[in-house]
Amino acid sequence: MHIAHLGFSLLLLFLSVGVAAKNDTLDAAASDPKNLGLMQGFPPPPDKLVTQPDSNFFSFPKLRWTVCHFRELLPTEQVSRGIGAPVPLEYNLNEAAIDALTFTPMGSSETMTWEQSLAANYTDGMLIIHQGKIVYERYSGCLNETGKHGAMSMTKSMTGLLAEILVVEGKLDDNALVSSIVPELADSAFGSATVRQVMDMTTGLAYSEDYSDPDADIWIYSRAASPLPKPPGYKGPDGYFEYLQTVKPEGNHGDAFHYKTINTDALGWIISRVSGLEVTELLSERIWRRMGAEQDAYITVDGKGTPFAGGGLSAGLRDLGRIGLLMLNEGEINGQRLFPSKVVANIREGGSKNAFAKAGYTTLEGGSYRSMWWLLHNEHGAYAARGVHGQTIFVDPKADMVIVRFASYPTAKNEKIDPTSLPAYQAVAEYLMLD
Amino acid sequence: MHIAHLGFSLLLLFLSVGVAAKNDTLDAAASDPKNLGLMQGFPPPPDKLVTQPDSNFFSFPKLRWTVCHFRELLPTEQVSRGIGAPVPLEYNLNEAAIDALTFTPMGSSETMTWEQSLAANYTDGMLIIHQGKIVYERYSGCLNETGKHGAMSMTKSMTGLLAEILVVEGKLDDNALVSSIVPELADSAFGSATVRQVMDMTTGLAYSEDYSDPDADIWIYSRAASPLPKPPGYKGPDGYFEYLQTVKPEGNHGDAFHYKTINTDALGWIISRVSGLEVTELLSERIWRRMGAEQDAYITVDGKGTPFAGGGLSAGLRDLGRIGLLMLNEGEINGQRLFPSKVVANIREGGSKNAFAKAGYTTLEGGSYRSMWWLLHNEHGAYAARGVHGQTIFVDPKADMVIVRFASYPTAKNEKIDPTSLPAYQAVAEYLMLD
Numbered sequence: 001m002h003i004a005h006l007g008f009s010l011l012l013l014f015l016s017v018g019v020a021a022k023n024d025t026l027d028a029a030a031s032d033p034k035n036l037g038l039m040q041g042f043p044p045p046p047d048k049l050v051t052q053p054d055s056n057f058f059s060f061p062k063l064r065w066t067v068c069h070f071r072e073l074l075p076t077e078q079v080s081r082g083i084g085a086p087v088p089l090e091y092n093l094n095e096a097a098i099d100a101l102t103f104t105p106m107g108s109s110e111t112m113t114w115e116q117s118l119a120a121n122y123t124d125g126m127l128i129i130h131q132g133k134i135v136y137e138r139y140s141g142c143l144n145e146t147g148k149h150g151a152m153s154m155t156k157s158m159t160g161l162l163a164e165i166l167v168v169e170g171k172l173d174d175n176a177l178v179s180s181i182v183p184e185l186a187d188s189a190f191g192s193a194t195v196r197q198v199m200d201m202t203t204g205l206a207y208s209e210d211y212s213d214p215d216a217d218i219w220i221y222s223r224a225a226s227p228l229p230k231p232p233g234y235k236g237p238d239g240y241f242e243y244l245q246t247v248k249p250e251g252n253h254g255d256a257f258h259y260k261t262i263n264t265d266a267l268g269w270i271i272s273r274v275s276g277l278e279v280t281e282l283l284s285e286r287i288w289r290r291m292g293a294e295q296d297a298y299i300t301v302d303g304k305g306t307p308f309a310g311g312g313l314s315a316g317l318r319d320l321g322r323i324g325l326l327m328l329n330e331g332e333i334n335g336q337r338l339f340p341s342k343v344v345a346n347i348r349e350g351g352s353k354n355a356f357a358k359a360g361y362t363t364l365e366g367g368s369y370r371s372m373w374w375l376l377h378n379e380h381g382a383y384a385a386r387g388v389h390g391q392t393i394f395v396d397p398k399a400d401m402v403i404v405r406f407a408s409y410p411t412a413k414n415e416k417i418d419p420t421s422l423p424a425y426q427a428v429a430e431y432l433m434l435d
Numbered sequence: 436m437h438i439a440h441l442g443f444s445l446l447l448l449f450l451s452v453g454v455a456a457k458n459d460t461l462d463a464a465a466s467d468p469k470n471l472g473l474m475q476g477f478p479p480p481p482d483k484l485v486t487q488p489d490s491n492f493f494s495f496p497k498l499r500w501t502v503c504h505f506r507e508l509l510p511t512e513q514v515s516r517g518i519g520a521p522v523p524l525e526y527n528l529n530e531a532a533i534d535a536l537t538f539t540p541m542g543s544s545e546t547m548t549w550e551q552s553l554a555a556n557y558t559d560g561m562l563i564i565h566q567g568k569i570v571y572e573r574y575s576g577c578l579n580e581t582g583k584h585g586a587m588s589m590t591k592s593m594t595g596l597l598a599e600i601l602v603v604e605g606k607l608d609d610n611a612l613v614s615s616i617v618p619e620l621a622d623s624a625f626g627s628a629t630v631r632q633v634m635d636m637t638t639g640l641a642y643s644e645d646y647s648d649p650d651a652d653i654w655i656y657s658r659a660a661s662p663l664p665k666p667p668g669y670k671g672p673d674g675y676f677e678y679l680q681t682v683k684p685e686g687n688h689g690d691a692f693h694y695k696t697i698n699t700d701a702l703g704w705i706i707s708r709v710s711g712l713e714v715t716e717l718l719s720e721r722i723w724r725r726m727g728a729e730q731d732a733y734i735t736v737d738g739k740g741t742p743f744a745g746g747g748l749s750a751g752l753r754d755l756g757r758i759g760l761l762m763l764n765e766g767e768i769n770g771q772r773l774f775p776s777k778v779v780a781n782i783r784e785g786g787s788k789n790a791f792a793k794a795g796y797t798t799l800e801g802g803s804y805r806s807m808w809w810l811l812h813n814e815h816g817a818y819a820a821r822g823v824h825g826q827t828i829f830v831d832p833k834a835d836m837v838i839v840r841f842a843s844y845p846t847a848k849n850e851k852i853d854p855t856s857l858p859a860y861q862a863v864a865e866y867l868m869l870d
Contacts, residue, residue: 042707043676072510072740080581083729085520146515241478272477294518303486305507
């Protein structure tokens, strides 16, 4: 039974499900883990414990503690920053003016201030960088400036970025069939897909998420991914790699965008095979050690030590700000080039809008998905890494702006969170462009 | 069954047992995890996997990989270095001369060179600091300069140092009864012991380590400490704190030195209760953030998030060198005082030699144990943190020398490792004093 619980907890890490926010849901202040007393005391009282896997550690409100503490519940691998001195980010704070900005949430007739939007979204960390300098920085909930927060599916954008770097460097052919790079996947649905289709999630994969069906793929995947020992008699796949080999086809590759985390796990396998490095090592060598990072990051692993390329990253707020700056400045940071500008150009070009439209994202109409990044295709050329419960790295090239937000919104779905987020980002962008 | 396996693995982390080194034991080069191919490939072949808990991850030779990768197998808590710039250690390398030094191992008639001793001890990292500068630094096996290695029972010396700091600062009365600080321990054997008896491990505790007895205390402790979910129907203690409350008395407090890890777990509880901080947080705030550390460290946790104060630390080689310098320089490093010199004076004063002698440590005759540090009481005033499989921070005040060694010797017992270590350290000390 405990394995099933863990499965449920793990899948909530990256899927668009979760406890629905009801009218009586605790607000941001009331659900602050410090105010709830979660994991405080020696030992914490039984009702304040957040443990793995019994206590539903990834359900609201406990998730508000968990998002800063994944490593205390799960085995992890380091993404090393190396041992040199960090390169501090510069400041040009303008927080009072930004707090007072107003915007109209999607589907609403009433305006909201920026400051109100922070609590509305259960924000744990907010960073705004304009013209290369931090203009706004806030920590709340479980997070502080030396803490790390779950990036959730923003992990995918790191994996996609690494893949795109290898593509531009000529080390990975995005037109190649997956089976030519990872022969172990030849008999799975991935085998006949191109690397690009995996990168853009236009593969045709049978992957059911019917939670009421105990044989649904999501449960099999979740049990495979669990780092806990398999129960006696367990016959299913063990680990991400074994699971991926079992995925069956459904529909045609290339027809439509289907947001399925297993694509990123397959991409993680591809870039590890090509580079000879684990995703953690590749992310460290290509990015984290070279961007002036101030903290190591980490990624959760399965029972065989394979990093969860689709959702396992935790990192510091300002370090994800550095990622945003790297994207905004097309591969450069601190006066150094980390990868060719074509990497960002390829991502910004976007994926198929037609394929994307079929997925029906109401808050992202007209957008696309490319190399595991979300393109808004708006007038500002904005694009983003996104993760459940409100995580984002939002890059606005026209406004020369990066926003990083960590959050622990009660429900996972970004369609609940976007209405008070995307218009807010646009309002800040327009304000900053007045400078 | 898997829980029992895990128990066995976990207890090997800190107890003086292990697989006996036989004549056909692989030597250091042959058992190098890179040469064995452990955890290499995507995925690693089944016989090269090191997993938790099935594959005996802490038995030789797999332990040679595991000592650098505990966080990939167990949940952990960070010991943050903060986000400032590290303070690099200075160098005055003299490696060739040190490699050529000879010494006579205890109980042997043949000499050995320093360089030979590295392989004889399955050394993973060796650092020698003299007059404040690194004169020797080597990495082998699983370790490199940006890696971390299990400190094993050297963790105890960190916990003991923190306690001694609180004592000298007047925040912890070492004459107080444990029950007055942690009332939850009042009915256990710890309740009637003084804090000092816990710090010096002269408590009288019933704690059996008869591995053939499934009801032995070591098994109960191990099951309690496991971060894995408890099996259905499990009725035993859950976590370090619950286990400690069950410990019964045996003999009188103060009579003799009994090396029992549970003393350190109790001390961890004491210093957390007094400081309001977890051991990880206290170690970060008092030491790691202030000594110019170049890497975060981490400590494994039980299923309730309690750090393993008795053995769970992993850290970088040079960061433990900074700990050694802090001790050598009586609380100062980088021109800053981190704690009063009396802290080190108290430790160097030593514990009861009489109590220590009763424990029968053949390689440490005439020594003592104080605040979780091992005193040699030799002419150099040397003292050490020590951990199974060959871990040490060896401080030689007379020679103005610190040695840090990480190792993965096939057997846990330091009495097997000391004969080619302690005389070697003395030889280096004497050589360096010629300067």
